[in-house]
Amino acid sequence: MLAVFSYYSRLAAACYSFFTKSQSTCIALTESAISNSYLDLAPYLVMGGYYSSKTDFIRQQIKWFDDYHNPVITDNYGNISRFAFRDPDLIDRQLQEISVYRSMTQLPCSASS
Incomplete structure (x- = not known):
């Protein structure tokens, strides 16, 4: 299905x-194959069975939170930091296990004639 x-x-x-x-x-x-941060990929990791929910992903992987309990994933310059996550290499390995990349230029297309 x-x-x-x-x-x-x-x-x-x-x-x-x-x-x-x-x-x-x-x-x-x-x-899009590239996301802004690992937080954007959390739903796919939940579907892959690595985490029970997005909240579970945040609790296990985010290091810092602000005063309003929002995850802080940017550095002082506003850039998304890989080091804001507890184990970014683990997240990369999990994504590699569940990801399949398909180039759209390699798909067969039908000739319209």
């Missing part, structure tokens, strides 16, 4: 709940 959805919608939450409770296979597609 194939499911393609955006993680942030209510329908996506319902689909995610269904697919994680059943024995079905779930495929998540993204338009």
Whole structure:
């Protein structure tokens, strides 16, 4: 069974709940292969079964929080810091295990003649 959805919608939450409770296979597609930070990749790691929720990912991987309990992932200059995460190499390994990259230029296309 194939499911393609955006993680942030209510329908996506319902689909995610269904697919994680059943024995079905779930495929998540993204338009961009590169994200802004590891926080953007948390839903994929949750779907991969490495974490029980995005909150669990944040509790296990984020080092610093501000006064309002928001994760701090940027340095003093506003750049996203890899070192704001407890084990960025572990996250990279987890992503490598669940990721498949497909070049769009290699896809067969049908000739319209």
